[in-house]
Amino acid sequence: MLRRTYDGQRCSVARTLEIVGERWTLLIVRDALTGVTRFDGFLNSLPIARNVLSDRLNGLVDHGVMERVQYQDRPPRHEYLLTARGRELMPVIMVLMEWGDRHLPIAPGPPAMAVHANCEGTVRTELACDSCDDHVPASAVVLRENDPDD
Known part of the structure; x- marks a missing residue:
């Protein structure tokens, strides 16, 4: 992952960036959230070098964001599954999508949408106060x- 460049900072964002802040890492998580699980699947969806993908996947496994599960013995092959910790990054991915759609739009519209699996409604992220339950603008x-x- 990133070389320790945040020494001396008492910051949750900096600690998190040590795990997910390198180029490609959040895109790997994004793809895993859409169902990609195998090394070749990530290679097909991202223009990433094999060694970089291997490094990023190993880092995500080392930090408990993904788990490596063997699905074939000869030759040994693995798939990479998000852990509960990894699935908790869904709102992060969604906020980045929403920000990009709002500030960096492309025609004819957003390339992806977050949809509620039960009713097909659009899912959006919002800030809420845990004290009064109000929705809070940024x-x-x-x-x-x-x-x-x-």
């Missing part, structure tokens, strides 16, 4: 440092 959110000594 402009009303303030990030504050949490003092570990409090």
Whole structure:
């Protein structure tokens, strides 16, 4: 994964980027969320070098985002399945999709949509307050440092 460039920072975003912040990593997760599980499947969906894909998959496995499961003995072949930790990245992927669709649109429209499997409705991400349950616009959110000594 990334070389430790965030030393000295007490930051959840920086720690997360150590796992998913390298080029191709979130696209591999995106493809896994759409059902791609095999090495060749990732190679077919992404213009990525074999050695880079292998490195990224190994890193995702090492960090518990994916698990490597053997599906064939001779020759040994594996598929890469998202763990619960990996599936929790779905909202991250969705927010990136929404941001890209809004700020970097392409014709004739979005290349993909998030759809509720039960009713086919469009799924969107929203911020909500855990205290009052209000939906909160990003402009009303303030990030504050949490003092570990409090």
